[in-house]
Amino acid sequence: MLLESPDTITDRLVRVEVMLLERKIPAPGIEQLGVSGDPFRVLISTILSLRTRDRVMEEASKRLFSMAPDLDRLARLSEGQIQEAIYPVGFYRTKARTIKQIAKSLLEKHNGLVPSRLPELLSLPGVGLKTANLVLSAGFGGAALCVDIHVHRILNRWGSLKTGSADETFRTLDGVLPPAIKSRVNPLLVSFGQALCLPLSPRCSVCAFEKDCPKEGVLHRR
Numbered sequence: 001m002l003l004e005s006p007d008t009i010t011d012r013l014v015r016v017e018v019m020l021l022e023r024k025i026p027a028p029g030i031e032q033l034g035v036s037g038d039p040f041r042v043l044i045s046t047i048l049s050l051r052t053r054d055r056v057m058e059e060a061s062k063r064l065f066s067m068a069p070d071l072d073r074l075a076r077l078s079e080g081q082i083q084e085a086i087y088p089v090g091f092y093r094t095k096a097r098t099i100k101q102i103a104k105s106l107l108e109k110h111n112g113l114v115p116s117r118l119p120e121l122l123s124l125p126g127v128g129l130k131t132a133n134l135v136l137s138a139g140f141g142g143a144a145l146c147v148d149i150h151v152h153r154i155l156n157r158w159g160s161l162k163t164g165s166a167d168e169t170f171r172t173l174d175g176v177l178p179p180a181i182k183s184r185v186n187p188l189l190v191s192f193g194q195a196l197c198l199p200l201s202p203r204c205s206v207c208a209f210e211k212d213c214p215k216e217g218v219l220h221r222r
């Protein structure tokens with residue numbers, strides 16, 4: 001359920017941007033990796049990033065792309081070679097299998113190209129809403145809303161909405177946020193969620209929202 005107007009949410013996002021700039025808080029991993037504008041690399045790096053720290057994902061992505069800079073070469077790698085390249089990302093065996101299946105699917109069903117439409121992206125093995133929308137926004141530069149666990153948590157803490165899952169947050173916001181802000185939501189709130197509005201003990205005492213944030217669901221804070 002949406003509880004704040006899209007304008008209020010947009011204002012909050014602008015305040016987050018100012019806070020990140022003032023404190024020199026870096027952009028999240030996918031942006032740091034320099035793969036924006038390259039749908040193939042955004043897709044593979046996003047698969048690697050699931051349940052994995054940014055730095056581990058960045059190093060694994062670099063190793064994998066140095067062995068397989070394009071789809072053809074990725075498809076020629078064995079599952080074992082992919083495992084070796086991406087270790088120690090979380091669930092590296094499953095991810096190696098998924099990457100192999102994605103490469104096969106792209107070659108056999110999509111003319112060797114990453115699709116630029118949500119339904120086709122969602123048809124790829126291991127690709128859910130979050131990954132698909134990150135490919136659309138960071139890979140293709142589209143106005144796509146990527147809701148991950150940080151985006152979902154922070155918007156609920158703000159009291160902007162009340163939702164039970166990241167997918168529900170996506171469905172609640174996707175049709176109402178202005179297109180110009182949609183692709184900025186994820187990088188802003190991932191950085192903010194990693195540096196200040198942490199999952200367990202958010203750093204409320206040094207946050208610019210301290211006075212007007214209802215801190216919904218926050219049990220312990222610093």
Ligand code: SF4
Nearest residue numbers: 197202204207210213
């Ligand atoms: S005041 Fe606390 S809960 Fe609210 S946005 Fe800031 S860090 Fe998060």
